[in-house]
Amino acid sequence: MRIGEFAAASGVPVKTLRFYDELGLLRPAGKHPLTGYRDYAPTQLAEIAAILALREIGVPLDDIKATLRTGSPARRRALLERARRGLRQAIEEKSRSLAWVEIELCRTPDPSVTIRRRPPLRVASLRARLGEYRDIAELERELLAKVPERLRGKGRGTLWHACDDPAIIDAEHFVEILAPPPERTRAAVQTLPAMSAACAFSRDDESASLETFAAVRRWLATRGLRLVAAKREMYWRDMLEIQFPFALS
DSSP, rough: OOOHHHHHHHHOHHHHHHHHHHHSSSOOOOEOOOOOOOOTTTTHHHHHHHHHHHHHHHOOOOHHHHHHHHOOOHHHHHHHHHHHHHHHHHHHHHHHHHOOOOOOOHHOOOOOEEEEEOOOEEEEEEEEEESSSHHHHHHHHHHHHOOOOOGEEEEEEEEEEEEEEEEEEEEEEEEESOOOOOOOSEEEOOOOOOOOEEEEEESEEEEEEEEHHHHHHHHHHHHEEEEESOEEEETTTTTTEEEEEEEEE
């Protein structure tokens, strides 16, 4: 069969057949010594069908090539088992996303939550137990009084070590620093580690931020994720960025 006839019979474009030949995945049965035209045997229709079936379930071409080359049933089974694990994981992830969509359709829309990678941040900080959430403003003033403006970077925010219960509010306000503040200050100097976080933005007021915290918490729960460090709140002028560091449950 000439390559065009084979392409029509197999449903695979000529360009793809040439690529598979170059890759060594499916060699033609023969090539004309002068023109280089490719010829395929009818029995190769079964081979291309096997390749297409494996590609349809997401198996990489290199894995298909290695498996077909050996012709080992055990190796093909191992390949299919890996594919099954990958598909199951994809189904679980899609199911979590579907659950989130179903919840969203049944209530007032929550803020958009995205996964973002946050770099490490060198900060000076003060930690205290607060009587109420708005007391964070006083902790911020105390910290900024201890860190000269010339030493500050642009980033500032709060680590909420405990804030779900209004009776127990453990907060640590921080400001990015370009150099350590004087040793006589009470501010702690530390580097907040890089992290993957579920993030959402909120207006800078208590009611909106509490709603956003709750929305991110629900987002994590529907995806089977868990909080692994203090919740982080970054201040961007009149907006807050709520960050929940997470890992798989």
